[in-house]
Amino acid sequence: MLNRLPLITYSPLTNKQHVMLGVHLRVHSAESSETSLVRSLTALSSAWPEPPALTLVEFVSEIHTAPPHGWHPPESTVIFCHTNAASSDVVSIASDVTPRCLLVRDVAEIESQHAEFFAVAKSMLSELPRLVATSKSPIIVLDVNEPIDQARASNAGAVATGGWSCLNWKRRPVDKKVGLLSNLLKLLQLIERDADTIDLEAILKRDAVLSYKLLSMANSAAYGLTVEVASLRHALSILGRQKLRRWLSLLLVQAGGSDTPQVLLQVAFIRAAFLDALGNTIDLGRQNEDLFLCGAFSLLDKILGISVAELLGRVSVSEAITEALVGDEGPIAPLLGLIKAVEARDALLIGEHCESLAVSPDEVNQALLQAIKGTKEVSSL
Numbered sequence: 001m002l003n004r005l006p007l008i009t010y011s012p013l014t015n016k017q018h019v020m021l022g023v024h025l026r027v028h029s030a031e032s033s034e035t036s037l038v039r040s041l042t043a044l045s046s047a048w049p050e051p052p053a054l055t056l057v058e059f060v061s062e063i064h065t066a067p068p069h070g071w072h073p074p075e076s077t078v079i080f081c082h083t084n085a086a087s088s089d090v091v092s093i094a095s096d097v098t099p100r101c102l103l104v105r106d107v108a109e110i111e112s113q114h115a116e117f118f119a120v121a122k123s124m125l126s127e128l129p130r131l132v133a134t135s136k137s138p139i140i141v142l143d144v145n146e147p148i149d150q151a152r153a154s155n156a157g158a159v160a161t162g163g164w165s166c167l168n169w170k171r172r173p174v175d176k177k178v179g180l181l182s183n184l185l186k187l188l189q190l191i192e193r194d195a196d197t198i199d200l201e202a203i204l205k206r207d208a209v210l211s212y213k214l215l216s217m218a219n220s221a222a223y224g225l226t227v228e229v230a231s232l233r234h235a236l237s238i239l240g241r242q243k244l245r246r247w248l249s250l251l252l253v254q255a256g257g258s259d260t261p262q263v264l265l266q267v268a269f270i271r272a273a274f275l276d277a278l279g280n281t282i283d284l285g286r287q288n289e290d291l292f293l294c295g296a297f298s299l300l301d302k303i304l305g306i307s308v309a310e311l312l313g314r315v316s317v318s319e320a321i322t323e324a325l326v327g328d329e330g331p332i333a334p335l336l337g338l339i340k341a342v343e344a345r346d347a348l349l350i351g352e353h354c355e356s357l358a359v360s361p362d363e364v365n366q367a368l369l370q371a372i373k374g375t376k377e378v379s380s381l
Contacts, residue, residue: 004031005361006040008368009345013054013140013162016154018261022054022076023372024142024162028347030061034068040362041071047369048074056080056101056119056140056162078117101140110135122163125152132157164343166264173305181304183207184252185315191245192316200244201232210251214239217247242289249296253303260303266375267343268303271295273371274339275332281363287320287331294321294332295339342368 006029012020029037049055057073058080059066067079078101101117104110110118110131119140120131132139138159144150150165186203204211211232218235219228229235236244253268254260272295279291297317301308308325323330328337334357341349342364354361 004036006032006037006365007347007350007361008365009342009347009350010368010372011143011162011164011343011345012166012263012267013056013160014150014166014261014263015160018166018263020263020266020375021160022056023049024056024058024080026058026060026345028060028345030347032061034070037068038070040365041068041073043362044365044369045074047366047373049076049369049373050074051076053372054078054160056117080119103142104131107131107134117159119162122149122153125149125156128153128156128158166261166267167299167302167343169261169264169302171260171302171305180207180210181252181255183210184248184255188245188248188252189316191241191248192318194241197233197236200236204232213251214247246292249293253296253300255304264299264303268296268299269375270368270371271298271336271339273374274342274367275335277367277370278335278338278359278363281359281367282335282357284331287318290318290321290332291335293317294324294336297321298325298336338364339368 006027009026009028010023013022013024015021027037027041032040053076055074055076056078057067066081067073073079080101080103100115101119102109102113102115103119103121104113105121105124107127107130111134115137117140118131118135118137119142120128122141122143122145124131125141128139128141139157140160140162141153141158142162144153144161144163144165145168147165147169150161150163153161183203183206187200190199190203204214214232214235215229218238229238239247249272250269253265253272272292275291275295279288282288284291297308297311300306300311304311312322312326320330320332324332324336327333334353338350338353338357341353350364351361354364
């Protein structure tokens with residue numbers, strides 16, 4: 001039954017400034033009927049990314065290459081269509097779903113077709129300057145997985161690139177003596193050891209920036225307080241250890257500095273939020289508390305330029321997190337493998353993970369879209 005349900009995979013859409021503008025979703029639905037496809041997509045409406053994020057949707061099965069009749073995508077959605085699609089598919093998209101994005105193969109198609117966006121394959125990078133000069137609509141280059149190709153596409157005038165170039169980004173190691181990084185690691189270590197609040201407060205008092213951030217968050221409208229939080233101890237008591245741990249892990253992800261591509265931080269958050277959301281459907285016991293941190297830490301080697309093994313040697317985390325990140329073992333490793341399969345767009349491998357974890361594709365799709373929708377949490381810190 002699992003392989004008859006649609007699976008959604010994603011890659012980020014990144015602009016020249018390395019900020020994620022949205023996502024390129026592929027809907028894999030080889031054995032899904034149109035009715036079940038509509039039902040599954042409609043059920044995801046509440047988790048769907050919201051404007052101004054751009055959600056580019058591509059249907060990749062041999063049966064469904066256009067959106068199914070009866071599906072009304074949310075406002076942020078741009079439907080992807082091949083220019084060689086059947087005329088009835090193009091008419092359906094033009095009348096029922098606008099705007100749309102067309103995959104074009106040459107300059108002539110850009111001159112003869114009309115769409116809000118044009119998409120081109122990476123193989124057309126050499127022709128991109130000419131395509132940009134000819135097109136009246138923005139151009140997106142798809143499946144760009146190397147930083148040098150992402151730079152070429154951006155410099156040639158592409159409005160965005162889709163793909164995983166951010167995962168191949170290389171950086172020099174962050175200075176390990178940077179105060180913020182050191183204090184974040186110390187605080188996370190104290191929380192793992194269930195240290196007294198006075199010990200946490202002592203570290204915070206030595207870091208004015210971190211203290212200010214903590215007090216600002218505690219006083220935010222999100223907590224609905226009627227009195228001002230003026231002390232670190234009060235702020236720590238309001239947040240509690242779990243929320244503090246999550247907040248610190250997000251700050252650690254951001255500690256790579258201003259030269260770290262923002263998209264890489266957003267992808268790390270998506271991993272963390274995906275594991276956290278899917279954990280609600282799987283009982284891992286105490287390991288459920290480790291899912292968010294494990295996802296956030298899974299890209300720290302690329303963000304900080306420090307190996308995961310070295311980083312975990314400097315901060316105490318649970319055995320389950322260490323096993324998953326260093327040895328690809330333990331109870332969390334299959335969930336981390338699942339999100340990596342989603343990133344790799346490997347529908348077969350995703351299905352195998354769903355079977356072994358006893359989760360449905362619908363639950364995986366829901367967790368993925370919720371995580372994507374929540375990326376704004378990273379930029380608000």
